[in-house]
Amino acid sequence: MSEGAPVQQEDETEAEEEATGDKPVETGAESVVRALENAGAEYVFGVQGGAIMPVYDALYDSDMNHVTMAHEQGASHAADAYGIVSGEPGVCFATSGPGATNLITGIADANMDSDPMIALTGQVPTNFVGNDAFQETDTVGISQPVTKHSYFADDSDTVGFDVSEAFALAEEGRQGPTLVDLPKDVTQGETDVQPGEPKAPDTYHPPEEADDANVQEAADALAAADRPVILAGGGVIKANASNALRDFAIDYEVPVMTTMPGIGSFPEDHELSLEWAGMHGTGYANMAITNTDCLLAIGTRFDDRLTGGVDSFAPDAEVIHVDIDPAEISKNIHADYPLIGDAKAVLRQLYDAMPAAPDCDEWREQCQTWKAEYPMEYETPDDEPLKPQYVVEKFSEVTPDDTIVTTGVGQHQMWASQFWTYREPRTWVSSHGLGTMGYGVPSAIGAKLAAPDQEVVCFDGDGSFLMTVQGLSVAVRENLDITYVVLNNEAVGMVRQWQDGFYEGRRMASEYPWIPEFDKLAEAFGAQGFRLEDYDDVEETIEAAREYDGPSVIDAIIDPAENVYPMVPSGGDNGLFALNEDHLDQL
Amino acid sequence: MPGPAPDERMRPAGRRNSQGIRIDPEAEATHQPRQAVLSALVKHEPGVLSEVSSLFSRRQFNIESLTVGPTVDHDVARMTIVIEEPDPGVQQAKKQLEKLVPTISVEELEPEATRRELALIKVNGEKPDDVQAVADMYGGQAVDVTTDTVTVELTGSQQKIDAAVEAFQQFDVQEVCRTGTAALERGADTLETDD
Numbered sequence: 001m002s003e004g005a006p007v008q009q010e011d012e013t014e015a016e017e018e019a020t021g022d023k024p025v026e027t028g029a030e031s032v033v034r035a036l037e038n039a040g041a042e043y044v045f046g047v048q049g050g051a052i053m054p055v056y057d058a059l060y061d062s063d064m065n066h067v068t069m070a071h072e073q074g075a076s077h078a079a080d081a082y083g084i085v086s087g088e089p090g091v092c093f094a095t096s097g098p099g100a101t102n103l104i105t106g107i108a109d110a111n112m113d114s115d116p117m118i119a120l121t122g123q124v125p126t127n128f129v130g131n132d133a134f135q136e137t138d139t140v141g142i143s144q145p146v147t148k149h150s151y152f153a154d155d156s157d158t159v160g161f162d163v164s165e166a167f168a169l170a171e172e173g174r175q176g177p178t179l180v181d182l183p184k185d186v187t188q189g190e191t192d193v194q195p196g197e198p199k200a201p202d203t204y205h206p207p208e209e210a211d212d213a214n215v216q217e218a219a220d221a222l223a224a225a226d227r228p229v230i231l232a233g234g235g236v237i238k239a240n241a242s243n244a245l246r247d248f249a250i251d252y253e254v255p256v257m258t259t260m261p262g263i264g265s266f267p268e269d270h271e272l273s274l275e276w277a278g279m280h281g282t283g284y285a286n287m288a289i290t291n292t293d294c295l296l297a298i299g300t301r302f303d304d305r306l307t308g309g310v311d312s313f314a315p316d317a318e319v320i321h322v323d324i325d326p327a328e329i330s331k332n333i334h335a336d337y338p339l340i341g342d343a344k345a346v347l348r349q350l351y352d353a354m355p356a357a358p359d360c361d362e363w364r365e366q367c368q369t370w371k372a373e374y375p376m377e378y379e380t381p382d383d384e385p386l387k388p389q390y391v392v393e394k395f396s397e398v399t400p401d402d403t404i405v406t407t408g409v410g411q412h413q414m415w416a417s418q419f420w421t422y423r424e425p426r427t428w429v430s431s432h433g434l435g436t437m438g439y440g441v442p443s444a445i446g447a448k449l450a451a452p453d454q455e456v457v458c459f460d461g462d463g464s465f466l467m468t469v470q471g472l473s474v475a476v477r478e479n480l481d482i483t484y485v486v487l488n489n490e491a492v493g494m495v496r497q498w499q500d501g502f503y504e505g506r507r508m509a510s511e512y513p514w515i516p517e518f519d520k521l522a523e524a525f526g527a528q529g530f531r532l533e534d535y536d537d538v539e540e541t542i543e544a545a546r547e548y549d550g551p552s553v554i555d556a557i558i559d560p561a562e563n564v565y566p567m568v569p570s571g572g573d574n575g576l577f578a579l580n581e582d583h584l585d586q587l
Numbered sequence: 588m589p590g591p592a593p594d595e596r597m598r599p600a601g602r603r604n605s606q607g608i609r610i611d612p613e614a615e616a617t618h619q620p621r622q623a624v625l626s627a628l629v630k631h632e633p634g635v636l637s638e639v640s641s642l643f644s645r646r647q648f649n650i651e652s653l654t655v656g657p658t659v660d661h662d663v664a665r666m667t668i669v670i671e672e673p674d675p676g677v678q679q680a681k682k683q684l685e686k687l688v689p690t691i692s693v694e695e696l697e698p699e700a701t702r703r704e705l706a707l708i709k710v711n712g713e714k715p716d717d718v719q720a721v722a723d724m725y726g727g728q729a730v731d732v733t734t735d736t737v738t739v740e741l742t743g744s745q746q747k748i749d750a751a752v753e754a755f756q757q758f759d760v761q762e763v764c765r766t767g768t769a770a771l772e773r774g775a776d777t778l779e780t781d782d
């Protein structure tokens with residue numbers, strides 16, 4: 001896709017599906033399924049079990065596709081990734097007790113990253129609730145702190161409405177996960193009440209446009225700034241505001257950096273792009289965010305991995321904060337100009353309110369100087385083990401611009417975000433706020449099903465891959481064309497890096513004395529396996545894996561000593577990012 | 588041409604305080620905690636109390652008291668929450684509370700709002716007349732009298748109850764039960780009830 005071409009999924013297509021068939025529902029379970037159909041859900045990721053069986057039985061007659069996962073954690077991550085890529089809530093099912101608790105990691109992950117998702121869990125029959133019945137857990141109690149809202153369905157007549165409401169709530173306003181707990185007697189019970197279209201709760205009123213007077217003040221401040229910069233968060237992508245962002249930044253010539261979840265909202269190969277800021281962000285983004293005098297931050301919650309120490313975060317900047325969630329305003333960083341509203345709507349308002357473009361040629365030059373001074377570089381000595389950055393970069397070069405990248409959590413995740421050039425929204429799918437190892441394998445499954453025509457590459461770590469490797473069985477069964485690349489350093493490398501940096505090299509529980517051969521493991525699952533050790537084989541192996549029709553796994557044996565830089569130590573000053581170990585020692 | 592090392596880079600002079608507010612580093616301005624009363628109308632349904640209390644505990648808002656009770660509308664309950672937080676914390680607590688799905692509306696009450704607390708104080712009953720005299724001083728009344736104990740009922744502001752409990756110490760206080768603050772805005776002001 002060339003620059004300026006329409007961004008995918010940008011404008012909501014009116015694809016509201018007609019309710020499947022007019023056959024009236026007769027049970028609570030049927031009304032649950034009908035509510036999902038009415039909402040337009042196409043896929044369900046889940047695992048069967050006693051308390052959820054009535055719902056599965058109703059699914060038997062539905063046109064929705066069920067993907068049987070190998071573990072409920074995988075079901076919630078797959079649904080989460082489906083939600084990120086499609087923009088609509090991903091759906092996951094689990095039974096009561098262990099099924100529900102296994103979902104929790106993925107729900108918490110979606111909550112931290114504001115990903116739209118709905119989880120439906122079986123529950124013991126209502127008259128057993130509270131008696132410690134077989135496979136009973138307080139699922140609403142456990143999940144409430146990590147959802148937008150959790151519902152306990154207590155009536156066959158209204159359970160369909162609970163599901164409709166939970167679906168709408170997950171999608172509207174600041175997106176996030178919701179859960180509906182479904183006691184077996186409620187789903188088995190008879191009803192003749194037909195569920196309607198998704199409708200958010202009557203107490204829920206997400207804002208749309210920001211107050212015009214506030215917008216004008218913010219626009220005036222930005223236009224008068226000497227060193228303005230835009231910080232685009234994940235909210236820009238969630239609001240389908242990437243085009244609005246591009247229009248604004250390019251027409252007013254304001255440099256742009258993103259947060260990690262905001263990757264893809266602005267093309268990284270554009271002259272105005274500084275890529276992303278934060279702990280492992282680029283040196284140039286961190287210099288710019290430290291020295292700006294006016295920060296236009298959109299759809300970001302100022303996470304500590306972004307800000308570093310608050311005392312030294314953009315300390316000279318007036319902050320214009322655009323967010324749909326009023327509670328994010330001045331939560332971590334004080335907003336001088338709070339603009340509460342939908343990112344796309346507010347960006348358009350700001351565009352119209354700008355009296356002039358900021359006069360900041362010098363600042364833009366300064367940003368270019370920083371780009372020249374702190375390039376993202378690494379060395380590739382032929383006689384040493386493969387550098388992971390090289391593998392990522394080569395992949396990025398040969399794949400189409402709309403290729404979707406998913407990851408596990410650790411060093412490999414950072415290399416995948418640093419050395420791939422992202423140009424489109426919804427092509428970067430990762431676990432940010434929760435930092436969940438194991439996110440890689442199932443997220444690639446959800447992403448592929450949401451975008452079957454796009455290539456999907458998952459960069460995983462050896463440690464992360466082992467946490468959810470069983471998901472390969474699903475990718476094989478569903479014949480999903482996914483390329484998994486394990487950047488194998490035979491270690492939980494990110495922990496090893498911190499031990500070397502901050503714990504005097506005492507490598508407690510961070511190196512694997514023995515790990516499986518992932519290419520052979522892949523073959524055992526029925527996927528195609530490759531082993532990659534030499535620079536000479538990189539391009540050929542990438543091609544072979546991409547060409548294989550179905551899931552393939554490249555076990556890339558990389559330099560175990562490689563570390564992630566730049567680095568701002570936890571709570572540190574972004575402007576003092578370290579480029580190597582010597583710098584770290586100086587801090 | 589590698590760029591300057593950390594200690595040689597250009598650096599801004601400004602600073603922010605721990606609440607993310609830009610400050611003059613010379614005159615560090617942190618907000619001091621203050622007492623605030625949040626009054627909330629919520630849907631009267633199962634799980635709401637636990638949702639609210641779990642919100643306050645996981646976000647580490649300092650609760651002094653929390654009361655819940657029905658209103659004239661059977662579907663709506665009122666919660667009165669007294670917190671001790673610096674200003675940004677009070678705003679955060681209010682906004683987080685507003686975000687909960689069962690929440691209909693939230694206001695921070697004015698400092699002059701009517702605030703009352705009810706207390707039952709059980710003391711040694713050897714000197715019932717003296718107990719009665721102290722109770723009178725605070726506008727209270729004995730509600731249960733036995734040969735061993737007297738239980739006094741009192742209402743008033745939190746400070747008044749604090750003072751009364753202190754005064755009753757001379758009779759060897761055996762048990763105290765306080766309800767926490769109930770409060771309403773003075774005058775015609777009411778909380779929004781339409782969703």
Ligand SMILES: Cc1ncc(C[n+]2csc(CCOP(=O)(O)OP(=O)(O)O)c2C)c(N)n1
Binds near residue numbers: 413438460462464493
């Ligand atoms: C579920 C979970 N457990 C533990 C951690 C802590 N942790 C963060 S990164 C990391 C190492 C990951 O190892 P690997 O997947 O091999 O990635 P690498 O850093 O080696 O690239 C660990 C253990 C985590 N983020 N998630």
Ligand SMILES: [Mg+2]
Binds near residue numbers: 463488489490
């Ligand atoms: Mg590793």
